[in-house]
Amino acid sequence: MSSSAVVWDPAVLAYNLGEDHPFNPVRLDLTVRLATALGVLDDVPLLVPEPVAEEDLFRAHTAEYLAAVKQAPMVGWDVGHGLGPPDNPVFTGMHEASSLVVGSTLLGARCIAEGRADRAVNIAGGLHHARRDAASGFCVYNDCAVAISWLLDHGFDRIAYVDTDVHHGDGVQAAFYDDPRVLTVSLHQHPFTLFPGTGYSAEIGEGQAQGSAVNLPLPPATGDSGWLRAFHAVVPSLLAEFRPQVLVTQCGVDSHDEDPLADLALSVDGHREIYRTLREWADTHAEGRWLAVGGGGYQLIRVVPRSWTHLLATVLDRDVAPETALPRDWADHVRSLAPNAELPVRMTDGAGAAGPGFARWGDGLDDPVDVAVRDTRRAVFPLHGLDPDDPRD
Ligand SMILES: [Zn+2]
Numbered sequence: 001m002s003s004s005a006v007v008w009d010p011a012v013l014a015y016n017l018g019e020d021h022p023f024n025p026v027r028l029d030l031t032v033r034l035a036t037a038l039g040v041l042d043d044v045p046l047l048v049p050e051p052v053a054e055e056d057l058f059r060a061h062t063a064e065y066l067a068a069v070k071q072a073p074m075v076g077w078d079v080g081h082g083l084g085p086p087d088n089p090v091f092t093g094m095h096e097a098s099s100l101v102v103g104s105t106l107l108g109a110r111c112i113a114e115g116r117a118d119r120a121v122n123i124a125g126g127l128h129h130a131r132r133d134a135a136s137g138f139c140v141y142n143d144c145a146v147a148i149s150w151l152l153d154h155g156f157d158r159i160a161y162v163d164t165d166v167h168h169g170d171g172v173q174a175a176f177y178d179d180p181r182v183l184t185v186s187l188h189q190h191p192f193t194l195f196p197g198t199g200y201s202a203e204i205g206e207g208q209a210q211g212s213a214v215n216l217p218l219p220p221a222t223g224d225s226g227w228l229r230a231f232h233a234v235v236p237s238l239l240a241e242f243r244p245q246v247l248v249t250q251c252g253v254d255s256h257d258e259d260p261l262a263d264l265a266l267s268v269d270g271h272r273e274i275y276r277t278l279r280e281w282a283d284t285h286a287e288g289r290w291l292a293v294g295g296g297g298y299q300l301i302r303v304v305p306r307s308w309t310h311l312l313a314t315v316l317d318r319d320v321a322p323e324t325a326l327p328r329d330w331a332d333h334v335r336s337l338a339p340n341a342e343l344p345v346r347m348t349d350g351a352g353a354a355g356p357g358f359a360r361w362g363d364g365l366d367d368p369v370d371v372a373v374r375d376t377r378r379a380v381f382p383l384h385g386l387d388p389d390d391p392r393d
Contacts (some may be wrong), residue, residue, distance in 0.1 A: 082134035091193035126295030160244035165252025169197030211383025224356035233361030252295025269351035322348035362391020
């Protein structure tokens, strides 16, 4: 039985990019309310984070950028560093709120490094686009990069980062592109068709770290079965070879069919299956250590609360059955906020107890997902001593 830490403080809701911005913190509040209403968090002490220390922010960001983030709300002119455009609007308390998000993920990492927990989860984290000297894609500070860097300085030298957000995990990839101690793997919608326009299979890391960046771009409209087929065809073989001491996962849920910002077609059942698989791989390949963070997800009512409740439940070994009905109290609360919203009824999108099925790669099918899988395997498998064309690898 694993011990698990859940990091949560409503103060992270202050990371608020504005009323009309898609990255609305209500999704976190609705998730915690749903998980609570279903009993997932019963008797679970919620760990309250501190803002990250500035010296730890320097692990992933420049001093000039930090100064710009702090000053931006006070000055009326363009401070540069990606701050100000509609994606990354300047807001009051931006440095403080962003520091708390990073502190939350770092607290999870600390619990794992100190042996207080095997698993930790921070649904407010996953700000994977933030760059060393710039905000990007709704992300100010890169909690994933800071936490991985911190782990590298506190007893670990092999960390795998798996990013299942619909967007490429470009900021985390860039932070460790030449560092062979960190394997970054990102599955995402094809960069031709979606922000940030990177994440091609040919991006494999540089120098000694060739092979430690892995990208699997998937065609728009890929659904659960294709996504899971690709996931299994690429990730477990690499984890088995790399033997990470910690698995860090960015669990964005903007890959859902109903997400307004992207065009993959996963379901809540697909998300649940992803988390159960990540848990299994953490146990099998990463000595049981699993740090899970949130990420994107812009269907605020119908998708994020259910998918991340499944994430919390999976981390805690309290899996919620797909057919579970949504509690009336939760639905009443949502209706009080959004009287016209069409609410989901159960914790499934229809796959039910069997979960979404998928066919294994290498069974003779050859569709666009298989082409993507082959390109990625051929780009990186040989660098890990694996045969890209042998489905047993
Ligand atoms: Zn995203």
